Amino acid sequence: MTGSTTPAGAALDALDLTTDVVTLTRSLVDIESVSLDEARIADAVEAALRALPHLEVTRIGHNVVARTDLGRGERVVIAGHLDTVPVNGNLPSRLDEAAGLLHGLGTCDMKGGDAVILRMAASVPEPVRDVTYVFYEAEEIEAEHNGLRRLVEARPDLLEADFAILMEPSNAAVEAGCQGTLRVEVRTRGERAHSARSWKGVNAIHGAAEVLARLNAYQPRKPVIDGLEYHEGLNAVRISGGVAGNVVPDECVVTVNYRFAPDLSTQEAEAWVREFFSGYDVTLTDLAPGALPGLDRPAAAAFVEAIGGRVAPKFGWTDVARFTDLGVPAVNYGPGDPLFAHKADEHVPLADLHRCEDALRGWLSGE
Amino acid sequence: MTGSTTPAGAALDALDLTTDVVTLTRSLVDIESVSLDEARIADAVEAALRALPHLEVTRIGHNVVARTDLGRGERVVIAGHLDTVPVNGNLPSRLDEAAGLLHGLGTCDMKGGDAVILRMAASVPEPVRDVTYVFYEAEEIEAEHNGLRRLVEARPDLLEADFAILMEPSNAAVEAGCQGTLRVEVRTRGERAHSARSWKGVNAIHGAAEVLARLNAYQPRKPVIDGLEYHEGLNAVRISGGVAGNVVPDECVVTVNYRFAPDLSTQEAEAWVREFFSGYDVTLTDLAPGALPGLDRPAAAAFVEAIGGRVAPKFGWTDVARFTDLGVPAVNYGPGDPLFAHKADEHVPLADLHRCEDALRGWLSGE
Numbered sequence: 001m002t003g004s005t006t007p008a009g010a011a012l013d014a015l016d017l018t019t020d021v022v023t024l025t026r027s028l029v030d031i032e033s034v035s036l037d038e039a040r041i042a043d044a045v046e047a048a049l050r051a052l053p054h055l056e057v058t059r060i061g062h063n064v065v066a067r068t069d070l071g072r073g074e075r076v077v078i079a080g081h082l083d084t085v086p087v088n089g090n091l092p093s094r095l096d097e098a099a100g101l102l103h104g105l106g107t108c109d110m111k112g113g114d115a116v117i118l119r120m121a122a123s124v125p126e127p128v129r130d131v132t133y134v135f136y137e138a139e140e141i142e143a144e145h146n147g148l149r150r151l152v153e154a155r156p157d158l159l160e161a162d163f164a165i166l167m168e169p170s171n172a173a174v175e176a177g178c179q180g181t182l183r184v185e186v187r188t189r190g191e192r193a194h195s196a197r198s199w200k201g202v203n204a205i206h207g208a209a210e211v212l213a214r215l216n217a218y219q220p221r222k223p224v225i226d227g228l229e230y231h232e233g234l235n236a237v238r239i240s241g242g243v244a245g246n247v248v249p250d251e252c253v254v255t256v257n258y259r260f261a262p263d264l265s266t267q268e269a270e271a272w273v274r275e276f277f278s279g280y281d282v283t284l285t286d287l288a289p290g291a292l293p294g295l296d297r298p299a300a301a302a303f304v305e306a307i308g309g310r311v312a313p314k315f316g317w318t319d320v321a322r323f324t325d326l327g328v329p330a331v332n333y334g335p336g337d338p339l340f341a342h343k344a345d346e347h348v349p350l351a352d353l354h355r356c357e358d359a360l361r362g363w364l365s366g367e
Numbered sequence: 368m369t370g371s372t373t374p375a376g377a378a379l380d381a382l383d384l385t386t387d388v389v390t391l392t393r394s395l396v397d398i399e400s401v402s403l404d405e406a407r408i409a410d411a412v413e414a415a416l417r418a419l420p421h422l423e424v425t426r427i428g429h430n431v432v433a434r435t436d437l438g439r440g441e442r443v444v445i446a447g448h449l450d451t452v453p454v455n456g457n458l459p460s461r462l463d464e465a466a467g468l469l470h471g472l473g474t475c476d477m478k479g480g481d482a483v484i485l486r487m488a489a490s491v492p493e494p495v496r497d498v499t500y501v502f503y504e505a506e507e508i509e510a511e512h513n514g515l516r517r518l519v520e521a522r523p524d525l526l527e528a529d530f531a532i533l534m535e536p537s538n539a540a541v542e543a544g545c546q547g548t549l550r551v552e553v554r555t556r557g558e559r560a561h562s563a564r565s566w567k568g569v570n571a572i573h574g575a576a577e578v579l580a581r582l583n584a585y586q587p588r589k590p591v592i593d594g595l596e597y598h599e600g601l602n603a604v605r606i607s608g609g610v611a612g613n614v615v616p617d618e619c620v621v622t623v624n625y626r627f628a629p630d631l632s633t634q635e636a637e638a639w640v641r642e643f644f645s646g647y648d649v650t651l652t653d654l655a656p657g658a659l660p661g662l663d664r665p666a667a668a669a670f671v672e673a674i675g676g677r678v679a680p681k682f683g684w685t686d687v688a689r690f691t692d693l694g695v696p697a698v699n700y701g702p703g704d705p706l707f708a709h710k711a712d713e714h715v716p717l718a719d720l721h722r723c724e725d726a727l728r729g730w731l732s733g734e
Contacts, residue, residue, distance in 0.1 A: 195624045198602045205605075209579035209580045209583050212572065212573055215572075235573075236572035236573060236609075237562055237612050242603075245604050246624065259562060315564050
């Protein structure tokens with residue numbers, strides 16, 4: 001980042017896309033961009049991309065799309081979100097060259113990936129496949145704000161492609177598809193009474209014993225899809241009940257998160273959960289489909305072939321599912337270990353940044 | 368209440384102790400006195416009592432103690448708290464003569480009882496037993512504020528007696544002793560993980576299944592003491608756990624309320640609960656002893672004999688336990704059904720007010 005004599009936030013942050021990927025990652029990390037506060041970073045990214053004559057740039061909200069238009073036979077989307085979770089004492093970035101790590105909020109999730117994308121945009125002006133570079137806002141918060149979702153709704157044409165790469169952290173290896181996720185509230189009911197005369201009431205918290213017993217008895221499905229073994233999970237992520245310290249409570253709510261393999265549709269997943277908790281009041285509160293790995297598609301297979309290495313299944317839900325909805329096979333591929341995302345000690349290995357940059361450049365250059 | 372042309376709260380509320388008990392109850396109810404806001408009602412009560420030459424009045428905080436000193440062979444405390452739970456659309460008082468009910472906040476808990484006490488103070492100048500009338504603040508909130516507790520600590524001599532009557536609502540019948548109460552937090556621990564890779568963690572909410580199963584298997588003790596059958600209870604009154612919608616939670620806390628019969632000491636009750644939840648992390652958060660009925664004491668037996676009617680065990684905890692701590696046997700005896708205490712439709716039967724007034728006057732007058 002240049003212009004360091006300019007007061008912070010007072011003027012456009014200039015990004016130097018010709019610098020190395022580590023320095024570029026630092027520049028992005030040091031532009032704070034917690035969800036819903038992405039104007040500054042989106043301005044910087046937009047300005048840097050508009051300076052590249054081989055790209056056609058579109059800005060919608062704090063989402064920036066830059067496309068080559070070389071008439072290639074194939075088009076690929078390479079996407080990353082610009083926002084981060086809240087600051088947690090981990091800004092600005094801190095480089096530990098001895099350990100080969102860059103520390104700081106967003107280094108892993110996912111400004112390292114964004115930097116790789118920007119490096120491709122700047123350094124591969126004539127890729128062998130047309131590329132749509134996508135930078136978007138508000139991935140870390142409620143889906144209603146999600147920038148990729150906004151783009152899908154506003155300009156689905158901008159996202160048309162044969163294949164998509166989402167540069168979420170995946171240890172610089174390909175993680176294919178993703179599992180779906182749904183949340184339900186499982187509710188038990190009782191009848192209030194003063195706890196000194198508890199036999200006059202029915203305790204709804206005691207009634208949740210069977211709900212938890214079923215969760216303990218749950219055996220996860222592990223279906224193999226395109227050679228990848230997924231791994232489901234069914235977990236209480238919240239429980240709440242209670243009126244006052246002297247009252248037998250009349251309601252208890254167990255919030256359960258079901259992570260389901262992408263061979264189940266959302267309808268099938270919901271039906272399965274309802275059956276699992278049959279006899280209880282079950283309310284669906286959140287539902288997002290999985291994404292099939294799509295490794296049988298030629299574009300995906302070619303990418304995996306070019307990148308090399310082991311392909312793993314993606315257990316967590318990611319925005320690749322939004323591409324699946326558009327009929328575009330998509331994989332997760334980016335620098336950093338997702339286990340360090342959202343942690344105070346978030347960091348990215350420098351080697352991951354270089355490996356992703358080199359592999360993507362090779363694939364886009366046809367080398 | 369007179370002085371109705373004076374702006375509310377601007378001057379002392381004058382209480383007419385020569386009026387009938389229903390009108391006096393209304394006057395007390397219409398002086399709003401939510402816990403920690405008892406100055407106005409305490410001022411009024413103090414002024415009314417100081418006007419009675421046969422009583423020695425002491426004021427400590429918003430607690431008022433008025434004593435006869437006739438050198439009788441026996442002394443009895445008759446006590447009531449002046450505060451109420453928060454207003455709930457149930458002020459001012461409303462008399463329904465057709466139904467024989469007085470409605471409003473505090474009618475039942477316990478300004479009806481306070482009115483009976485004030486009527487005794489004013490209309491029985493030469494009782495056959497010396498009497499200590501006690502009006503106190505902050506019964507409805509945390510024990511640290513409790514006025515009776517403050518009196519016990521500051522001036523235990525003021526409360527010395529052979530017997531105590533606490534005029535908490537008990538349907539105008541004698542409820543003897545009270546059960547003790549304790550609360551513990553039973554904590555399960557696990558290990559956080561992203562819910563998409565839940566097998567990396569240990570779910571603390573799932574771990575609470577066994578805690579709830581034990582509660583479901585609980586069989587209450589019902590010991591008979593002085594001919595009264597008590598009835599214990601063990602209830603989860605709160606449960607909470609959960610970090611975020613996508614995180615396997617590492618802690619779950621079940622708050623359990625144990626109501627124990629007065630044949631158990633607090634130490635015994637705590638030990639029993641710890642044994643019941645053996646294997647779990649148990650933290651004691653609240654502990655109040657029960658009170659033995661004490662019906663074998665002559666003063667108590669004489670009162671029960673004079674009042675007549677069936678004596679019932681008190682299941683809920685009340686301040687009678689504070690008298691037990693002082694070595695003073697105590698019973699609950701007051702107008703109103705405790706099931707309507709703290710309810711928006713709180714009310715007291717007019718018949719209860721008259722019955723309590725008549726019975727107490729007979730006992731104090733030696734008629």
